[in-house]
Amino acid sequence: MLDQPNAKKQKLVILGNGMAAGRVMDELFARAPDRYDVVVFGAEPRVNYDRIMLSPVLSGEKAYDDILIHTDEWYATNKVDLRRGELVVAIDRVAKTVTTQSGAVEAYDTLIIATGSKPILIPVPGAELPGVVTYRDLDDVNLMLDAAGKGGHAVVIGGGLLGLEAAAGLAMRGMTTTVVHLMPTLMERQLDPNAAYLLQKAIEARGIEVLTGANTAAILGDTCVESVRLDDGRTLTADLVVMAVGIRPNTALAKLADLNVKRGIVVDDHLRTSDDNIYAVGECVEHRGQCYGLVAPLYDMAKTLAATLAGETVDGYIGSTTSTKLKVTGVDLFSAGDFAEGDVKDEIVLRDPARGIYKRVVLRDDRIIGAVLYGDTADGSWYFDLLKKNADIGAMRNALILGQAYQGGVALDPVAAVAALSDDAEICGCNGVCKGAITQAITAHGLTTLDDVRARTKASASCGQCTAKVESLLAATLGDNYSAAGRKPMCKCTDLTHSEVRGFILSKELKSVPAVMQELAWKTSCGCPSCRPALNYYLLCAWPGEYADDAQSRYINERVHANIQKDGTFSVVPRMWGGLTTPDELRAIADVADRFKIPTVKVTGGQRIDLLGVRKEDLPAVWAQLNSAGLVSGAAYAKGLRTVKTCVGSEWCRFGTQDSTGLGVKLERFMCGSWAPAKVKLGVSGCPRNCAESTVKDIGVICVESGYDIHIAGAAGLHVRQTDLLGHVDTEDEAIEYIAAFMQMYREEAGYLERVWKWVENAGLDKVRAAIMDDADNRRALLARFEKSQRAVRRDPWAERAAGREQHEFTPLATLNSIIAVPAE
Amino acid sequence: MNMTMVPSNDFWFDVGPLRAIPQRGARTVKTPRREIAVFRTASDEVFALENRCPHKGGPLSEGIVHGRKVACPLHNWIINLDDGEASGADKGCARSFPVKLENGRIYLNMSVAAAP
Numbered sequence: 001m002l003d004q005p006n007a008k009k010q011k012l013v014i015l016g017n018g019m020a021a022g023r024v025m026d027e028l029f030a031r032a033p034d035r036y037d038v039v040v041f042g043a044e045p046r047v048n049y050d051r052i053m054l055s056p057v058l059s060g061e062k063a064y065d066d067i068l069i070h071t072d073e074w075y076a077t078n079k080v081d082l083r084r085g086e087l088v089v090a091i092d093r094v095a096k097t098v099t100t101q102s103g104a105v106e107a108y109d110t111l112i113i114a115t116g117s118k119p120i121l122i123p124v125p126g127a128e129l130p131g132v133v134t135y136r137d138l139d140d141v142n143l144m145l146d147a148a149g150k151g152g153h154a155v156v157i158g159g160g161l162l163g164l165e166a167a168a169g170l171a172m173r174g175m176t177t178t179v180v181h182l183m184p185t186l187m188e189r190q191l192d193p194n195a196a197y198l199l200q201k202a203i204e205a206r207g208i209e210v211l212t213g214a215n216t217a218a219i220l221g222d223t224c225v226e227s228v229r230l231d232d233g234r235t236l237t238a239d240l241v242v243m244a245v246g247i248r249p250n251t252a253l254a255k256l257a258d259l260n261v262k263r264g265i266v267v268d269d270h271l272r273t274s275d276d277n278i279y280a281v282g283e284c285v286e287h288r289g290q291c292y293g294l295v296a297p298l299y300d301m302a303k304t305l306a307a308t309l310a311g312e313t314v315d316g317y318i319g320s321t322t323s324t325k326l327k328v329t330g331v332d333l334f335s336a337g338d339f340a341e342g343d344v345k346d347e348i349v350l351r352d353p354a355r356g357i358y359k360r361v362v363l364r365d366d367r368i369i370g371a372v373l374y375g376d377t378a379d380g381s382w383y384f385d386l387l388k389k390n391a392d393i394g395a396m397r398n399a400l401i402l403g404q405a406y407q408g409g410v411a412l413d414p415v416a417a418v419a420a421l422s423d424d425a426e427i428c429g430c431n432g433v434c435k436g437a438i439t440q441a442i443t444a445h446g447l448t449t450l451d452d453v454r455a456r457t458k459a460s461a462s463c464g465q466c467t468a469k470v471e472s473l474l475a476a477t478l479g480d481n482y483s484a485a486g487r488k489p490m491c492k493c494t495d496l497t498h499s500e501v502r503g504f505i506l507s508k509e510l511k512s513v514p515a516v517m518q519e520l521a522w523k524t525s526c527g528c529p530s531c532r533p534a535l536n537y538y539l540l541c542a543w544p545g546e547y548a549d550d551a552q553s554r555y556i557n558e559r560v561h562a563n564i565q566k567d568g569t570f571s572v573v574p575r576m577w578g579g580l581t582t583p584d585e586l587r588a589i590a591d592v593a594d595r596f597k598i599p600t601v602k603v604t605g606g607q608r609i610d611l612l613g614v615r616k617e618d619l620p621a622v623w624a625q626l627n628s629a630g631l632v633s634g635a636a637y638a639k640g641l642r643t644v645k646t647c648v649g650s651e652w653c654r655f656g657t658q659d660s661t662g663l664g665v666k667l668e669r670f671m672c673g674s675w676a677p678a679k680v681k682l683g684v685s686g687c688p689r690n691c692a693e694s695t696v697k698d699i700g701v702i703c704v705e706s707g708y709d710i711h712i713a714g715a716a717g718l719h720v721r722q723t724d725l726l727g728h729v730d731t732e733d734e735a736i737e738y739i740a741a742f743m744q745m746y747r748e749e750a751g752y753l754e755r756v757w758k759w760v761e762n763a764g765l766d767k768v769r770a771a772i773m774d775d776a777d778n779r780r781a782l783l784a785r786f787e788k789s790q791r792a793v794r795r796d797p798w799a800e801r802a803a804g805r806e807q808h809e810f811t812p813l814a815t816l817n818s819i820i821a822v823p824a825e
Numbered sequence: 826m827n828m829t830m831v832p833s834n835d836f837w838f839d840v841g842p843l844r845a846i847p848q849r850g851a852r853t854v855k856t857p858r859r860e861i862a863v864f865r866t867a868s869d870e871v872f873a874l875e876n877r878c879p880h881k882g883g884p885l886s887e888g889i890v891h892g893r894k895v896a897c898p899l900h901n902w903i904i905n906l907d908d909g910e911a912s913g914a915d916k917g918c919a920r921s922f923p924v925k926l927e928n929g930r931i932y933l934n935m936s937v938a939a940a941p
Contacts, residue, residue: 192868289927338868346892526867529889529896529903552849556887556898564898568884813852813863814840816935 010036012309013098013106015088015253016114017042019051020282020298022069024112027306029078035310038080039106041098044137045085047072051137052295055327058141058169091257093275110277110309113254113265117247117283117293122157126219132241135166144242148173152239155228157216159186161326163244164203168328170240171208178209178236180216180228182245185514190324190335194358194525195374197514201356202331247293249284264291269316271305281305287319294322323384325377334380337370337387338362348401351521354429358518359401360525366394379403418469419476427473428466433459438470442477450474450487464504464520467495490751491530493522498534498751505542513539513550534752537639540675541747544789551806557637560809561797562619570619571612573636574626575672578646578664578684579607588629592622606643606681608634620810623798632796639753640675641682641743644668645693649686649703658703660686663732670736671743673793674786677750677759680743695723698756699739704728708735712742712768713760721757724765727773741779742772744786836939837925837932843869844929851886851895856938861922862886863931864906866893871931872906873924873938879904879917 014021017040025038042048048070056062075082083100090099097107119134121127133143147154148170156167159181171177179186185196186203200210217231219241228236249264260266260274264286271279271287282298285291292298297320304317323336350359357375361368361383367390371383382404386393393400418427423436441447441456453470454461460470474482489495496504501520510516513535517527527535536553557563562570574589589609593601600612614622623633635642644667647653649660664684671682683694684701694700696716700723702709707730711723726742729735745768750759760768771778801810846852846865853876854861862876862885870893876886883899893906903912909919923934 526891529891529901532889532891552847552890555889560887564884564887566881566883566899568882568887808845808847808850808852811852812855813845813931814838815855816838816840817857 009034010109011107012036012038012110012112013108014038014040014112014114015098016040016112016116016282016284017044017048017082017084018114018116018282019048019069019295020116020302021112021114022048023299023302024114024281024306024309025070025078025080027302028309031306031310031312033078036110038078039108040080040082041086041088041100041106042082042084043087044139046138047075047082047084049138052327054135054138054141055165055169057138058144058166059172059329060169061329064138088253091253091278093257093278096277108277110279112305113273113278113280113284114282115250115253115284118250119243120246120248121243122216122245124216124218126221126225127243129219129221129225129241130223131221131225131239132219132243135162135242135244136247144170144240145173147240148175150239151175153178153237154240154242155180155236155238156242156244157228158242158244158246159183159210159212160244160246161187161190161324163242164199165327166242166244167203167208168206168331170242171206175240177207178211179203180214180230180236181210181212182215184213186210186212187324187326191333191374192360192372192525193514194360194518195333195335195372197512197518198356198358198374199326199331199333203328247283249286249291251284254280254284262286269304269318270308270314271301271317272308279305279309287317290319292320292322294324296320296322321384321388323380325380332373332375332377334373334377334384335371336380336384337368347525348397349523349525350401351518351523352429353519353521361401363393363397366392366397368393415472415475418472427469428457428459428461431458431461433457435473438473439477442474448474448478448482464494464496464500467500471495490534491528493517493524493527493531494520496520498754499749501535502538502542502748505538511539511543511547513553537675537677537752541789545792558639560616560619560806561633561635561637561801562614563637565612567613569613569615571610571636572614572619572622572626573604573608573610573634574631575634575668576608577668578644578661580661580665581609585629585631588626588631592625595625596622604636604643606636607645608636608643610636617810617812620802620804620807624802627796627799627802633798635672638675639678641668641671641673641680644671644682644684645697646684647686647691649684653686655689656686656703657705658686658708658732660684660692660701660703663701663703663708663735664692666732666736667739670790671740673795674743674747674790675793676743676747677752678755680746680756682739696720697723699742701735701739707731710735710738710742713757713765715755715757719757724760726769737783738772738779740786741782742768744782744789745771747789748782748785835934836936838935840931840933842930843871843926846871846931849890851888851890853884853886854933854938856935858939858941860884861933861938863924863933864890864895866890866906869926871924871926873922873933874904874906874909875920875922877919878902879909879911879919880915885919 050067050069053067087101088098089101097105099105119136133140154170154175154177156163156179159179167177167179185193186199203210215231218229219225220227225238225241228238251261251265254265255261265273265280265284267273267280267285267287271281273280281301283293300320301317304314307314326333347362360372362370368383368387373380421435425435427433427435438457438459447453453459460467490498504520508519510519516535532553536550539547551559562572564570596618598611598613602610604610644664646661646664650656650658680698682699683692683697685692685694686703688702694702695711696714700711709728710726712726714723715721729738746756840854849867851862851864854863860876862874864872876884878885878897880902883897885895887898888895894903896903902915904919905912909921911917922938925932
């Protein structure tokens, strides 16, 4: 069809004058300059310019003339008939003509649709108000520049590539700018949460406010935009609103012409549509189920299409692997391929908190399948190249993350590596401490531990990233005299101990898991099942009411507020305050057991009733029914306050000295719901006969005639240990105050999963006693922090879930039933 | 039964939208023959395994999902999501099933999932 050497020149009509059309012509004229008479219809009243450089135009770093791709002379030289500003409104596939808005008709032999994409407008009230713009072409940029000239507030809806570039440009033009992003992290499709955290910091450092997890409800204003309202009720002042939430292929013409259109115009590997004479290229197409919004795939397509039009035999376009860079000056960011959260073996991570660098290369079978780089993207193209080539990187794996410049080196063992460094080599980047200063301090002051070195030199005292290096230096300097004993890193994701991590969370005000992992140089991208629950607890403890609990970082029991059993069913234990119950509560429990056919009902060692064998999907209904009788979660699953066991005390017992039951109830009501590093069980005994077994509890009270003896650090499990006496108080109020303060100290200082007795043994009883019994200011401060944290958890988790919260936990995704097979005829 | 199977054997059943499963989470699909756990990773990949740990039958759907692995809630065996193999020193395999994601919806290949 295309090979008609002596025939009259073929007529090629191109709809669209964007980057795809331009690139097709470049490629075509290079191959077959005289094959076609070319007519181009462009909707914009101008020549072809580099759309991806609009952001530098907005920010003022480039001018329109700088981003022209094809000048008027180019069209003339190549004899391209450009009809600018002329919109084509119809294609007649039978007559092989196109019709423009003004009624002009143009015939074609071959037609290329390159209509690109349209910005998505979110359908909120007020979206049509003057002052609301999208970010797609030069006209949009000019509208934004006009608005920016008047100053005031800009709200950018969308925290993706375009939205952030628009925000940065508007901020540089002097507008007070806010980015409103629906998802929890910026650019979530191109970045993992770690890189997104750094990006957000950098954007905020430009004075741009970033609101994530923010849903726009309406745009308000009488004659033009005045403000933006979010669905949580917040209102943001706005003189300009930029909608940059995404694009969709512009397929209207193709649809009208009855071509095969799904999300985009469907094309085969040679960019041919369902009509043999019509091709499509660029952002308007759908190829092998994929639509693209980046420039690289469009160039790949243009090459294939041009070769096809030139009559060459080509393999066809097979789809593109894409990479992303953000064009905001001073923000270096690169991502490519699949950076799915891999396991530890499948990724290499490098972080440099002091310089704000994060690099992550994801591997499968010794091949790079994805990369995310932040702060230093020099090697982005090298990684991308290795990725596209599917190159085996096994041989350079050790130094892969250091980049192309470091290939060919030999890995040293860590102690030999630091020993080989010169004395002026910097070990601690945060505090600028070099190797010589550390070794000198070690020898001059007889330092033997990491803490000594930190106290003396500040090395590894800020972010802790160089901890391993400092330890290696200690080992190299002291030889066999150095013992690392007593310092156990939290897990394989970090060299820091639990208490070091907790310290940094407070001192550096780290308030999210990605913040902790970046600032403390986590060696994995997303942690492991050992550190994630620990970090979740530490953040919850450090920032009560502020940090949002991450359910997916909790063990199943805490996630669904029940205890999993060996057959996958659950057990349910309602609170019985201080071991007290009532006939109504017992009747409610009996009714629940009957109604849900609960196979086993058992009295626990903590003076309450356990319903065993509840099916997971029944849990919300079981809780709802228990709730209606006033029963709430007993937290029998929690790393937190479990039971307060009591004896009957002075109320009934002839030996009782105080109201032990009453005190137990008060303690349980005050302390319930609190999360802790591990489970916490209390006992209150009314006299030294100790019927509540208080001296093997985490915290126990023995009532005596003169008041209350407070005991701590008992155990009666795998390990059996009698409590130590913390001290004596005279009144019930004091007992509650001292116990709550002790609980808070434990919450703040113990490592995750470290039981009270273990922590007290490690911390030292004297230190704990001094902090609680002797230092009244400290005790009151602890109590105040405990009370603050309790305000954030004063809700029954069962009631919340019975009311529908986290429903996905309790229902299957789908239930597929068998159907009767009907034999074929 | 003289019913013959269609040669292609691919019966992709829509079991729901991706957003119905939390990131780093899982939910179950009940079928007449078995219960299947469908996992969603932090980067929105989906995997399907029989909801039984090869160790003692623990419900893998209740475990902590990390990377492309899940930790069994009963005894903390670590199971690979892509092939169901236990990792580390533990030996055993949970059966895995073909699953795919299209336009935000999850499809399970029931001709495999319904087979004995």
